[in-house]
Amino acid sequence: MMSSQEIIKVGMADLNTAVYPDILTTLGLGSCVGIALYDPVARIGGLAHIMLPDSTQIKNNSNKAKFADTATIILVEEMIKLGAVKERIVAKLAGGAQMFAFNNANELMRIGQRNVAAAHSILEKLGIKVIASDTGENYGRTIELYTEDGRLVIKTIGHGIKEI
Amino acid sequence: MVDIDKLNHLHLDILKEIGNIGAGNATTALSKLINKKVDMKVPKVNILEFKNLADILGGPENPVVGVLFDVSGEIEGMMMFVLEQRSAHTLVNILMERDIHHISEFSEMDISALNEIGNILASSYLSSLSALTRLMIVPSIPHLAFDMAGAILSVPAIEFGKVGDRVLLIETEFAEGIDRVVGYFILIPDIKSFKKILSSLGVSV
Numbered sequence: 001m002m003s004s005q006e007i008i009k010v011g012m013a014d015l016n017t018a019v020y021p022d023i024l025t026t027l028g029l030g031s032c033v034g035i036a037l038y039d040p041v042a043r044i045g046g047l048a049h050i051m052l053p054d055s056t057q058i059k060n061n062s063n064k065a066k067f068a069d070t071a072t073i074i075l076v077e078e079m080i081k082l083g084a085v086k087e088r089i090v091a092k093l094a095g096g097a098q099m100f101a102f103n104n105a106n107e108l109m110r111i112g113q114r115n116v117a118a119a120h121s122i123l124e125k126l127g128i129k130v131i132a133s134d135t136g137e138n139y140g141r142t143i144e145l146y147t148e149d150g151r152l153v154i155k156t157i158g159h160g161i162k163e164i
Numbered sequence: 165m166v167d168i169d170k171l172n173h174l175h176l177d178i179l180k181e182i183g184n185i186g187a188g189n190a191t192t193a194l195s196k197l198i199n200k201k202v203d204m205k206v207p208k209v210n211i212l213e214f215k216n217l218a219d220i221l222g223g224p225e226n227p228v229v230g231v232l233f234d235v236s237g238e239i240e241g242m243m244m245f246v247l248e249q250r251s252a253h254t255l256v257n258i259l260m261e262r263d264i265h266h267i268s269e270f271s272e273m274d275i276s277a278l279n280e281i282g283n284i285l286a287s288s289y290l291s292s293l294s295a296l297t298r299l300m301i302v303p304s305i306p307h308l309a310f311d312m313a314g315a316i317l318s319v320p321a322i323e324f325g326k327v328g329d330r331v332l333l334i335e336t337e338f339a340e341g342i343d344r345v346v347g348y349f350i351l352i353p354d355i356k357s358f359k360k361i362l363s364s365l366g367v368s369v
Contacts, residue, residue: 011215011216012214012217012218012314012318013213013214013325013329014215027218027224027225027312028218028224028312028314028317030311031315051214051318052325052326058326058327060326060328060329062329063329066325097315099309099316099318099319100232100308101307111322138309139311139315140311140312140314140318141315142312157227157311157312
């Protein structure tokens with residue numbers, strides 16, 4: 001039954017979609033945020049690995065997958081093309097860590113936090129509910145989104161494995 | 165503004181030479197510190213898309229110790245000293261005169277030692293670069309993280325993400341033969357700093 005299950009990798013500043021029984025994964029999330037979307041009825045998933053909060057603040061914004069706002073919009077569109085229904089889509093978030101403990105918490109160092117806030121804000125605008133999240137702290141995360149049931153498995157070094 | 169994609173072979177060769185001189189000094193410092201011979205590979209100038217970035221350090225999930233420095237002054241950017249987890253253990257074991265193969269969680273003392281090693285090596289890297297270019301370069305205090313390579317590299321990557329879709333880094337791998345301490349020096353100059361570095365050496369961009 002699992003024989004044709006594929007693991008689809010999503011790189012940094014990248015996004016992709018998958019249908020049951022495939023798995024979406026992104027490795028080594030640091031200050032970036034993984035936005036995992038899921039339609040539980042159609043069993044369609046989408047995953048974006050965003051680096052920056054806001055495409056409108058950056059001149060060079062041709063890579064839409066790089067930003068929380070544009071990546072989420074595209075991801076929803078791609079999922080709808082595959083048969084997902086927007087009203088059914090729910091979201092889970094992971095990442096947005098502060099990898100290095102800088103004393104002078106300048107703008108760069110708070111980028112993780114800002115990425116998480118931007119993800120929440122665009123999802124709210126789109127009417128998509130964030131049902132679980134594992135964000136912040138100071139460690140990296142590898143995440144896997146299972147289209148089987150929408151579970152998001154989070155793996156870390158030294159901070160265990162969890163499922164949200 | 166310098167466009168990364170428009171750098172020619174001459175520019176890249178110069179950046180490579182900077183890696184050579186900087187890492188050469190740093191490996192000499194490391195060699196003195198541990199009283200062992202340390203070899204250095206030919207530096208690479210990598211221009212990478214974000215999605216391929218973490219492959220340089222053995223894959224995005226490879227556990228590494230990264231010591232990060234903010235670089236300011238006339239050249240801005242970041243400098244990183246990265247060790248594979250195993251190598252970091254071996255290196256502190258050599259320094260602390262413990263059994264080389266001893267592996268336990270990093271103690272506070274180990275972390276402090278790694279910070280200081282990073283500090284010494286980054287300083288020697290950057291001071292040779294400063295002498296070469298006659299530009300003032302000031303590293304911050306060291307910031308250490310022990311985590312997945314991808315997560316650690318996300319920090320400089322995000323800086324680059326603000327101005328483009330690629331990262332330029334000057335990577336030099338070094339190795340201490342017998343005990344296999346493998347690590348990397350990574351200099352990630354801010355986009356604006358390329359022009360300064362190149363023109364300080366008499367090359368127009």
